[in-house]
Amino acid sequence: MDIQYKRWKAFASFVSQYREDGHYSSLWSEFIRDFTIEPGEFKEVNKFIQKNCRGYSFLDSPSVFPKFRDATELTFGLAVHIIDSIWRRLLSAARSNRLGRQLDWRTYKVYAFLRKNGIKIDDYLGPVSRVHPVRISYNSLKTVYFAHKVFSNCAFDNDRRNFFLEVGAGAANFLIITAFRFSKLSYYVVDLPEMLLVSSFETLKHVPGAHIYMPNDVENGVLEQPLRGDKNFIFLTPSQIGRIPNNSIDLALNIESFAEMPQNVAESYIDFFYRILKPGAYMFTANRESRIISENGSFTCYWKLPYSDKDKIILWEYCPMRQFMMNGMSPNINRLARVP
Numbered sequence: 001m002d003i004q005y006k007r008w009k010a011f012a013s014f015v016s017q018y019r020e021d022g023h024y025s026s027l028w029s030e031f032i033r034d035f036t037i038e039p040g041e042f043k044e045v046n047k048f049i050q051k052n053c054r055g056y057s058f059l060d061s062p063s064v065f066p067k068f069r070d071a072t073e074l075t076f077g078l079a080v081h082i083i084d085s086i087w088r089r090l091l092s093a094a095r096s097n098r099l100g101r102q103l104d105w106r107t108y109k110v111y112a113f114l115r116k117n118g119i120k121i122d123d124y125l126g127p128v129s130r131v132h133p134v135r136i137s138y139n140s141l142k143t144v145y146f147a148h149k150v151f152s153n154c155a156f157d158n159d160r161r162n163f164f165l166e167v168g169a170g171a172a173n174f175l176i177i178t179a180f181r182f183s184k185l186s187y188y189v190v191d192l193p194e195m196l197l198v199s200s201f202e203t204l205k206h207v208p209g210a211h212i213y214m215p216n217d218v219e220n221g222v223l224e225q226p227l228r229g230d231k232n233f234i235f236l237t238p239s240q241i242g243r244i245p246n247n248s249i250d251l252a253l254n255i256e257s258f259a260e261m262p263q264n265v266a267e268s269y270i271d272f273f274y275r276i277l278k279p280g281a282y283m284f285t286a287n288r289e290s291r292i293i294s295e296n297g298s299f300t301c302y303w304k305l306p307y308s309d310k311d312k313i314i315l316w317e318y319c320p321m322r323q324f325m326m327n328g329m330s331p332n333i334n335r336l337a338r339v340p
Helices: 002-013 027-033 045-051 068-092 100-104 106-116 120-132 138-151 173-179 194-205 215-219 238-244 263-276 320-325
Strands: 162-167 185-191 209-211 233-236 249-255 278-287 289-290 299-301 311-319 332-338
Touching: 068 106, 106 138, 120 138, 120 173, 138 173, 138 249, 138 278, 138 332, 162 173, 162 263, 173 185, 173 194, 173 233, 185 238, 194 209, 215 233, 215 238, 233 238, 233 249, 233 278, 249 263, 249 320, 263 278, 263 299, 311 320
Parallel strands: 162 185, 162 249, 185 233, 209 233, 249 278
Antiparallel strands: 278 332, 289 299, 311 332
C-alpha cells in the first residue's frame, strides 16, 4: 500500500505537467491543492470523490448493516419516485419535471429496471462489497447494467492475462467491477490527468493487491519492462496513447464520455481502438446519439463516428435503461462488436 501510495502521490505532485491542451477545471485545481493527506488518512478525499466524482459510496461504519443501508436508499427512492409520478401528473399541462431534477429518484428506477430484466446486482457488486462494502446508488447500479451488457455477451479466457482499455473511466466504477472478475488483468485507463487522480485513488481503495502505474511511471519506461503482480492498472494521459502496442487489447470501451468530447477527438479514439485491439477482440461504446457541447452550437454525433462495416455486431440498441428512465430525452446507443 505504501509503495503504491508513493507512486500515486508522485504523480499528483506534478500533475500540471501532463495537462492536455488547456483542458482544466477549477474543481481539480482545488482537489490537487487540498490533497495533503498521508497513507491511511483517506476520509476527506473519499468524501470529495463521492460528492463530486460519483464513485462508489464507501461504507465506513461496520456497525450499520449494508443491506439495511441499501434498503433505506431504495425505500427513499421509491417514495420520491411515487411523489415524482404524482407531481408529473398534476403538472403535466405545464410540462414540469422540476421535482425529478431536484431529487435523485434514479436509484430506485434503475434498480427496478434491473430487477425487471433479471439482472442480478450481487453478481457484480457482491464481490466488491465483500472487500469493502459499497452502497447501492444510481451510479453503481448503472455500472452493473453496462457490466452485464459486456460480460454476458463476451467470452474471455480467464486462464490467461486479459488486457482491457477504457477511455474516460471517471471514478473507475467499471474498472473496479472488472478487477474482481479476472484473476490476471492488465487494465489501461486513458483520461485527463486530474481525473486519473480520482480513478487511481478509487482503484487503490477498492482493489486488494492492485499494482498502479501513473503517467510519470510510463514516461520512465515502466511499460517496456515486465509488470509485476496479477492485477496491473496503468493510467495514461491522452498524449501517451501511442505507447500502447498495436493488436494488444482484448476489450476497449467508452461509457458516456465520447458525447462530451469534440467530434474530432471522439473520432480519433475510435481509430485508436481499431489500432490497439487484437483480431477478434471486443469494442463496447455507450453514448448519446447526439449532444450539443458548446454555446456556439457545436455538437457530437454517433453517426459520424468511424466504425468499420467489417465489425461483427453483437449488440446494437437504443439503450433500454435510459429509455426506461428518461423517455423523451436524447437517446443513448449501446454498441458491442468484435473487430475483424
